[in-house]
Amino acid sequence: MSKNSNHLSGKEVRAIAKENKRVIKSLEAYKNRKADESEYLGHMSDQNNILEIDNLHTYFFTEQGVVKAVNGVSFNIPKNTTVGVVGESGCGKSVTSMSVMRLIQGPAGQIYSGSIRFNAKEKNGESKVYDIAKMPIRDIHKIRGNQISMIFQEPMTSLNPVFTIGQQLDEVSFIHDPNATKESAKAKSIEMLELVGIAMPERVYNAFPHELSGGMRQRVMISMALASNPRLIIADEPTTALDVTIQAQILDLLRDLKTKIDGSIMLITHDLGVIAEMADYVVVMYAGRVIERGPVKEIFHNPLHPYTIGLQKSKPTLDSDSDTLFNIPGNVPNPVNMPNYCYFRERCSQCTKKCSGDYPDMVEVTPNHFVACHLYGGEDK
């Protein structure tokens, strides 16, 4: 592709298609292989973490070329904490979470490389560390919807409209407990509905999804996510589709539940207000990479990366006439053709000579506060 155009010649299109086919074939074979568990068991680098994402690359092989949606992402989720993942639309938040759940749609979408280590607790109390990225897809039931569960933005698309809430909730018990009976499954479902603050659980149990309000459906989804006693809940924009009062109730509920289930939450949002209220740690993503991460207080009171500083400045306020959160001028580079230098350079008002060089390394500036920006690396620190 010429540098200044998005136009591809017929020859280039054929070359891309050929290369895509070759790479996808080998990644699909790896995903569909049968493997002994020992092939994907590993060790946590820190036993206090529930999840360690290490240099994850998740790509989409398109006719235009390879979209590096997640391009070397690393961060940890410690036990009993909420980690907020923030960044503007398209920066790779959902692709990161879908990679952890192994829900990336093949053949075009593939985890290309990296590790996703998960500290699992088996029913017999034994601890095991699974590298989710290396697990054959046939073995993923060991963790998905079981040790890790997910809450999506729009509950209506995740609930089946032709079954009652009770039937769908009971199903979770039947999947996870081979000894479950009709009665025990119903008792557990009612208990879960009560746990998420539903006052008339019998009525909701017998209702169809369309008979409930948006906030109620999201409560049901949360109860479903909890039914398997997960160690990690991934919530991808769980309140975006709800109005403000209901949003606050759902966030309160999630905060409460973290303590009740003794687990961790990965909370994806583009709303810095939600992050400030909910998260212990924050991960800031930009164009498929983590550009800053650290404890919530540090990120809010001492943001380091010019992008994080820009995000905070672009927060809507009562006197601003903008209602968009992300209004930093300029564009993200073309995802098919990422440069070797800092991806934020074209939008950065602080760039120096060094910024034309290699992509900046991640450096730890204060304990646990990391940033990838030349202003804080080497001699410039």
Ligand SMILES: Nc1ncnc2c1ncn2[C@@H]1O[C@H](COP(=O)(O)OP(=O)(O)OP(=O)(O)O)[C@@H](O)[C@H]1O
């Ligand atoms: N099926 C696909 N094919 C090609 N590219 C894709 C596909 N799915 C996602 N992408 C690309 O991956 C990148 C990351 O997308 P992702 O959905 O993770 O963004 P996000 O941070 O969750 O954004 P939002 O805040 O809008 O939900 C985007 O550039 C997107 O265009």
Ligand code: SF4
């Ligand atoms: S590395 Fe340079 S261009 Fe990139 S954010 Fe830092 S100062 Fe700006």
Ligand SMILES: [Mg+2]
């Ligand atoms: Mg998303």
